[in-house]
Structures are given as structure tokens and as C-alpha cells.
Amino acid sequence: MNGENRGDKRKKILITGGLGFIGSHVAEHFSAQGFEVVCVDNLSRPGPNFVPPDQRNQISPSSSIILDYFRTNLPNIVLYLEDLRNEDKIIQIMQEERPDFIIHAAGQTSAHDSIQEPMLDFENNVVGLLNILNAARLCSPPPKFIYLSTNKVYGTKINSVSLEEMSTRYKLKDPPDGIAETFGVDLCGHTPYGTSKLAGDLYVQEFGASYGIPVLIFRMSCIYGPRQFGLEGQAWISHFVIRALKHQPIQIFGTGKQVRDILHITDLLELFGKAILHLESQSAVFDPSKNVFNIGGGSQNSISLMELLQFLESELNYPITIENHPTRLGDQQLYISDISRAEKIFVWQPQISPREGISTVIEWTQKNLSHF
Numbered sequence: 049m050n051g052e053n054r055g056d057k058r059k060k061i062l063i064t065g066g067l068g069f070i071g072s073h074v075a076e077h078f079s080a081q082g083f084e085v086v087c088v089d090n091l092s093r094p095g096p097n098f099v100p101p102d103q104r105n106q107i108s109p110s111s112s113i114i115l116d117y118f119r120t121n122l123p124n125i126v127l128y129l130e131d132l133r134n135e136d137k138i139i140q141i142m143q144e145e146r147p148d149f150i151i152h153a154a155g156q157t158s159a160h161d162s163i164q165e166p167m168l169d170f171e172n173n174v175v176g177l178l179n180i181l182n183a184a185r186l187c188s189p190p191p192k193f194i195y196l197s198t199n200k201v202y203g204t205k206i207n208s209v210s211l212e213e214m215s216t217r218y219k220l221k222d223p224p225d226g227i228a229e230t231f232g233v234d235l236c237g238h239t240p241y242g243t244s245k246l247a248g249d250l251y252v253q254e255f256g257a258s259y260g261i262p263v264l265i266f267r268m269s270c271i272y273g274p275r276q277f278g279l280e281g282q283a284w285i286s287h288f289v290i291r292a293l294k295h296q297p298i299q300i301f302g303t304g305k306q307v308r309d310i311l312h313i314t315d316l317l318e319l320f321g322k323a324i325l326h327l328e329s330q331s332a333v334f335d336p337s338k339n340v341f342n343i344g345g346g347s348q349n350s351i352s353l354m355e356l357l358q359f360l361e362s363e364l365n366y367p368i369t370i371e372n373h374p375t376r377l378g379d380q381q382l383y384i385s386d387i388s389r390a391e392k393i394f395v396w397q398p399q400i401s402p403r404e405g406i407s408t409v410i411e412w413t414q415k416n417l418s419h420f
């Protein structure tokens with residue numbers, strides 16, 4: 049399939065998963081910055097409501113909403129409504145488009161679904177990634193590559209870190225600044241999702257080291273913001289906001305004191321801008337200490353489930369019903385990224401506080417409540 053629209057000859061970014069939460073923001077951002085933007089997406093994004101696997105049709109409702117938005121508001125962005133698992137098609141798109149950069153934001157993103165359907169998770173997250181990486185390798189020069197990895201690569205090993213239990217959250221005893229990139233990734237549970245993302249992380253490192261493709265790997269914690277369609281077990285801030293606005297009970301697995309550092313999408317876009325500049329100026333020699341980064345809000349921007357519920361109750365002015373359940377397989381009790389390496393190398397720092405950021409999610413969800 050040919051792209052739907054064509055822009056002028058400028059620096060070109062190909063975004064896989066370009067109609068997803070992160071991908072669509074990245075596409076819109078770089079298009080506004082004057083880049084030529086090409087998106088590849090198979091319209092399989094989950095949400096806004098859970099659809100059992102056997103009833104999933106070709107276009108998911110959330111993909112359809114964002115597709116309409118792109119067609120109406122962003123006609124200069126080239127869209128390939130294709131599946132990354134189709135190797136021949138991906139090579140063809142890459143040869144036709146010859147992007148300067150690739151941001152790989154496509155994937156199966158639910159840990160919960162990956163336990164139900166490990167093969168589907170593997171095909172999307174490993175085979176799909178390899179197809180795009182290999183297609184990039186066949187270009188000369190190869191495009192520079194940013195892979196959106198996850199904190200789930202560290203798996204349940206995180207739970208071996210000493211924690212203190214406070215009244216509303218767990219707290220790290222040591223290390224105080226969070227989990228660094230040198231933290232171990234194996235000899236622990238991950239969920240199939242964490243495993244497929246870790247396999248992808250290693251493949252990207254390998255394509256950097258063996259084939260000289262300039263790569264950056266962002267092991268991200270919780271990214272949040274408007275245009276997210278949260279579901280049970282995925283995009284929890286958005287999920288809690290949707291349930292709270294709809295006066296529906298929220299299920300809590302474990303104590304509710306689980307903590308995550310959270311990064312607003314606006315701060316992530318700022319980082320991507322700097323990452324692109326960095327990739328342009330760096331040599332292609334792979335060095336894990338300069339190519340792999342933990343990305344999140346850091347210790348200054350962390351919140352527990354319980355604290356989010358309290359904040360929502362104070363903002364919305366009514367009580368939220370909670371249903372308590374035992375801890376889930378593969379859950380991390382606390383994850384806070386040590387973002388000092390990214391802060392130093394990209395001269396970047398998160399600016400948006402949880403209160404400010406979560407308010408943007410409440411506002412967007414309220415305006416779009418008819419979708420949920």
C-alpha cells in the first residue's frame with residue numbers, strides 16, 4: 049500500500065505504532081517541528097473497552113478514533129496501515145521511504161494479555177521489531193533507531209530491593225535515587241510481555257553493536273497523558289481516571305501502596321527532540337553506557353495507587369469505590385527510574401508534576417467520556 053499523503057523533502061522520521069498513545073503524540077510533535085513524518089500502524093491498539101481476543105475485529109475503536117483525528121487534522125503525515133509482522137511489506141516501505149530516523153513505538157502493550165496470548169505477544173513485540181530492524185539494516189546508510197523499551201525488562205528482581213512500608217506507599221531504602229540501567233535483567237519473572245520487550249531490547253543493542261546502526265534504547269516506566277485509553281492492567285492512571293469519572297469501582301491488586309515514577313507525555317516529547325539531535329551528532333559506535341537509558345519521572349515524580357485515588361477523590365469531590373484483590377503475577381511493588389544518565393547526556397529534566405499532569409488526563413477524559 050502506498051502512503052496516503054506526501055510532504056516535502058525534509059528530515060524524515062518513520063514512527064511504528066504511529067496511531068498509538070505515544071506514537072501519535074510523537075508523530076504530531078515532529079510534524080509540527082517541520083519533519084516529514086511517516087507512520088506504520090495496524091490499527092490494533094487496545095481500548096477503550098476490553099474486547100475478548102476472539103471478538104477482536106480488524107480496526108480497534110481507539111485506533112479508529114485516532115485515525116479519524118489524523119485524517120482530519122494531520123493530512124501531511126503519511127500513513128501506512130500495515131502490520132509489522134509482514135516482512136516483505138516492511139522492507140518495501142523502508143526502501144520506498146528511506147527515513148533518517150525510526151522511532152519504534154508499536155507493540156503489544158498489555159502484560160495481562162501477554163499471559164493469555166504469549167505467541168501473539170511474541171509475534172508483535174519480537175518478530176515485528178526484527179522485521180523493522182532488519183529492514184533498517186538493509187538501507188545504506190541505515191536509519192537511526194529509537195526503541196521504546198520498558199522497566200518490565202528488570203522483572204520481579206525489582207522486588208528484591210529493600211523497601212520501607214509507609215502509610216500510603218512503599219519507599220526505597222537503597223538505592224535512594226531509583227533503579228539504574230546496570231540493574232540485572234535476568235534470573236527473575238517478567239511476564240511474557242516483559243520477556244518479549246527484553247528480547248527486543250537485546251536485539252536493538254545487538255543491531256547497534258554488530259551492524260553499526262545508531263541506536264537509543266529508552267527503558268520507560270509509566271508514561272501518561274491525554275489520548276490514553278487505559279484498561280485493567282495497562283495505562284493505570286488513565287484507567288483509574290476513566291473509572292472514577294464513570295463512578296465505577298476500581299480494583300486494587302495487593303496493598304495499593306505500589307509506587308511508580310510517572311512521566312507526562314509532554315516531557316517525553318521534549319526528550320525525543322533532544323534524542324534526535326543527540327543521534328545526529330554521535331558516532332555509530334555502540335556503547336551500552338551511552339545508548340541505554342532508564343526514562344521516567346524519577347524520584348521527584350512518583351505516586352502510589354493509593355495516593356492517586358486520594359488525589360482523584362479530592363479533585364472530583366466524591367468517594368471512589370475500591371475492590372481489593374490479591375497481588376498479581378509479575379507485579380513490581382515499586383519502580384522508580386534513576387534518570388540521572390538521561391538527565392546528564394540529554395540535558396533534560398521532567399518539568400510536569402504528577403498533580404499538573406494528572407489534571408490534563410482528567411480534563412481530556414472528561415471531554416471524551418462518550419468514547420468510554
Ligand SMILES: NC(=O)c1ccc[n+]([C@@H]2O[C@H](COP(=O)([O-])OP(=O)(O)OC[C@H]3O[C@@H](n4cnc5c(N)ncnc54)[C@H](O)[C@@H]3O)[C@@H](O)[C@H]2O)c1
Nearest residue numbers: 065067068069070089090091092093131132154155196271
Ligand atoms: N505507555 C507506557 O507507559 C509505556 C511504558 C513503557 C514502554 N512502553 C512502550 O512504548 C510503546 C508504545 O506504547 P503505547 O502506550 O503508545 O501503546 P499503544 O497500545 O497506545 O500503541 C501501540 C501501537 O502499536 C500498534 N501496533 C501493535 N502491533 C502492531 C503491529 N504488529 N504492526 C503495526 N502496528 C502495531 C497498535 O495499533 C498501536 O497503535 C510500546 O512498545 C510499549 O511497550 C509504553
